[in-house]
Amino acid sequence: MNRPRTDSQLRTRIAIEAARLIDESGIRDYALAKRKAAQRLGIGDDAVLPKNAEIDAALREHQRLFHADNQPRRLHMLRETACEAMRFFAAFEPRLVGAVLDGSADAHSAVCLHLFSDDPDAPARHLAEHGIEHDTDSRRMRLDQDNEMDLPVLRFVVDDVTIDATIFPYDGLRQSPLDRISGGPMRRASYRTVATLVDNGSEKPLPSAG
Numbered sequence: 001m002n003r004p005r006t007d008s009q010l011r012t013r014i015a016i017e018a019a020r021l022i023d024e025s026g027i028r029d030y031a032l033a034k035r036k037a038a039q040r041l042g043i044g045d046d047a048v049l050p051k052n053a054e055i056d057a058a059l060r061e062h063q064r065l066f067h068a069d070n071q072p073r074r075l076h077m078l079r080e081t082a083c084e085a086m087r088f089f090a091a092f093e094p095r096l097v098g099a100v101l102d103g104s105a106d107a108h109s110a111v112c113l114h115l116f117s118d119d120p121d122a123p124a125r126h127l128a129e130h131g132i133e134h135d136t137d138s139r140r141m142r143l144d145q146d147n148e149m150d151l152p153v154l155r156f157v158v159d160d161v162t163i164d165a166t167i168f169p170y171d172g173l174r175q176s177p178l179d180r181i182s183g184g185p186m187r188r189a190s191y192r193t194v195a196t197l198v199d200n201g202s203e204k205p206l207p208s209a210g
Contacts, residue, residue: 026108
């Protein structure tokens with residue numbers, strides 16, 4: 001039995017509000033954003049919470065409507081910064097992921113990289129050797145439907161942009177973790193691909209992963 005059409009309207013309202021929250025506060029946890037949005041709207045039925053792909057689409061539309069001038073410029077700058085960071089980490093086969101790659105980045109977005117090394121401390125030593133202060137953390141990534149892994153994370157700031165680097169074992173190059181939006185393998189881009197985006201002046205978002 002189909003749910004009433006009003007449920008679709010509620011999902012749309014929540015997705016739009018979640019997109020606004022993401023834009024204003026920099027929340028990148030879509031699950032958290034949609035729960036906060038539903039709470040703000042006084043909607044308590046979890047059955048009408050939108051899918052992550054719906055929030056992603058609402059965020060892109062929000063940026064198109066309200067940030068058509070400055071968001072493309074910010075995206076281009078972040079991709080240039082990503083190229084610089086990828087050159088710095090060239091020994092670790094860097095791959096760009098996330099909002100800076102897919103084009104939904106905003107003023108709150110970090111440049112998110114995946115690095116690959118069988119010595120998980122090597123990227124941190126590389127930063128220390130160059131006198132770059134950094135913070136360490138860990139992140140749980142879902143490798144497939146049945147397996148997760150806790151991975152080390154490095155964060156540092158370059159020209160007011162946060163670089164967020166997750167460190168995988170070297171064989172992690174062969175299998176991308178699952179994307180939070182589509183549920184499929186996460187998009188990754190090599191330095192050559194990102195440099196091509198920058199050189200071509202490509203400031204448009206990639207198609208939605210959903």
